[in-house]
Amino acid sequence: MAETRSFVGGGAARWDVVHAVRCYGHIVRMWIRAALAYPASFWMTMAGNLAASGMDFVVIVVMFLHTHALGGWSLPQVAFLYGTSGVTLGLADIFVGSMDQLGVRVREGSVDTVLVRPVPALAQIAGDRFALRRIGRVLQSGAVLTWSLLRLDLSWTPLKVLVFASLVLCGTVIFGSVFVGGSACHFFMADAAEVQNSFTYGGATMLQYPPTIYARDIVRGTVFGVPLAFVNWLPALYLLGRDDPLGLPSWFRFASPLAALLCATAAGLLWRTGLRSYRSTGS
């Protein structure tokens, strides 16, 4: 089986990764072509995605009609959090978000068809029903992020540019890992698939607001538990020059790549465990 082949040796493993990415690309291209076959439907659902994710920002704007600061953060600063949270979740959602359908497949037993194909299961499941329309969230959040960057007037330094680039990249990896790890749990509890939403969409909603408004234990949980704080809160503290409500050492603000690496590893292990424990439906 394709999954076990990656253990054969170094050379084979590298070939496997390239093979997996290439297969993923094929599946993705197929789904994009399928979606674009109905252009009206595609553009409408994309606009819908854009509007749905924009609703959260409308709520924030309405809140700021009544105040100049929320938890001590100004509107452009909160918009920065909103934008980075939306862009990273949106990108992760595009690449691997369709995996939350895995619970249905486990229940139906249709994972069987995935396992008999000579393509890594992760590439197939992640690429399945790839939805380009989800780019709506990225575009909308990206627009808010651009506005906030123009308003914030950060005095850019090479280090800041680097931290910003790593925020987008690592944030996407962290959210992507939560999607993959959460989906792996569907192998054990197919009916409870919705729990995953708490960590992905719930987590993204949480990251739209400053960490100062939450109870300290909750913020601590996002640093040491499911490390969502590394997506945007901690890098934002550095970029916006704000104090850490937890008083963590300052290197935490630069530790997002480490957190992303840990997340990806944990998600990979969970995925393997889940896939191995898969027993078909028997019908």
Place this chain on the structure above:
Amino acid sequence: MYAAVCLRSFRRYSTYRAATWARVFTNTVFGFILTYTYIALWHVRPHLGGYDLSAAITYVWIGQGLLSLLAVGDLGALADLQTRIANGDVAVDLFRPVDQQRWWLAVDAGRAGYQLLTNALVPMLVGGLAFHLRLPQGSAVDVVAGWAATALALALALVVSYALRYLVALTGFWLLDLRGIQLVYYLTSCFFGGFFLPVTVFPPALEAVARALPFIAVFQVPADVFLQHDDAAGALGALGVQLAWAVVLLGLGRLVQSRAVRKVVVQGG
């Protein structure tokens, strides 16, 4: 017979245990997140929109509790009707000697009954343990009246929500892809229903729009009745608004249905 349908529907929904608990968990998590954003806002602006902090927090948890019960984001039991319209099974339903609108209302009421015991109650209890929630208060008469009015407002809210969703599902007779209209329904009902923020917090123009739409009858009204946001006369007026919307929307549903039935074309096998 409709009572039997309602009971069977209740039993049917009670078999989806894991899915129910997953939903309860998600609603509770969102409840915590929203509560902290409300605390931050009401900390700067106490009594914003006519709610004190405790009432504002309660507003969040009522919302999380009622989200599934009133099927704010989805079609509830009417998802089945929508599927039956899409695949043509609705032709069989129309053949039966029952009233479609009442039949599905009975099914949806059974679903709502089950959600009341799980999705509404559990997040409220968790929220009540973590924060100070405001229950109907005042003299003994006020408390009893408050709970009774809430029960009535909730029942009416369910009927209005059902009538709206019935209309959404019926569009399936004309449209092939319902995703667009469902999303529009979700966004407008959540926003103008006061689900994200109470409409009293909106800018005046936006509040006027919200007050003119039926969505406040689904969520804002029952929440305000529970929180005793208005005096007795105001609460009675709000219940009247709910009743009016229920009658209008159910009537509209019947009208649309009589048109839709003529559209049904059963494909020959």
